[in-house]
Amino acid sequence: MATILREVPLQNGLTVRFLDHTRHYFGDFHLVRLEILCEIRLDVSHFQDFTAFEDARRLLGDDVSYRRFVEQMGVPTSLADDVKQQLMAHFMNHSLGYVSSSAFPIRFVQSELERARSKRLKAPGFLVSGHD
Template structure:
């Protein structure tokens, strides 16, 4: 079970959560693994018309989830907290500006919609040959 290390509310209405998935793997060494996540509720304002919004809800549900994992292997027990702080600081300084932009929710929803459409189009087709 992941532990929430930090929640960062953003001005675009999203809240980014840093979740700890760190685990011991050998001797005094750990895999420090953090999940960076936020849920984005589908909003009709993200779409040109009601039909597009309904298609998105049918394919995606009521929300989509942004999830990224960052990790560092071989971390001694005494350094795990420092490494967690470094990983969070790196994301905050390099990626949080992108996630916190006012355009991010709509852009991310549309990219997930395109991905869902692609999966739907690439669904396996099973052909059954007729028996004579």
């Protein structure tokens, strides 16, 4: 089970969470692996009308998740905490501005909706044969 290392509330109403999935893999070495998670609740304001909102909820559910994994392998136990801090700082310095923008929730929801629709269109159809 992952441990929450840090939560960062954003001005756009979202919260970024850093979850620790670090594991020991050999001798004194670890795979430092962090999950960066931001849950976005679908809102009617993300859509042009209520029908579009309901269609999106059927495809996506009530929430969509921005999720990224960052990792570093071969980290000695004595450096694991420092590496976790470095990985979090890198995200904060390079990606937090994007996630914290006021346009991010709407853009991300629309992107996930397009992906779900595309996936649904590409899904193979099922044929049932042998039934009369």
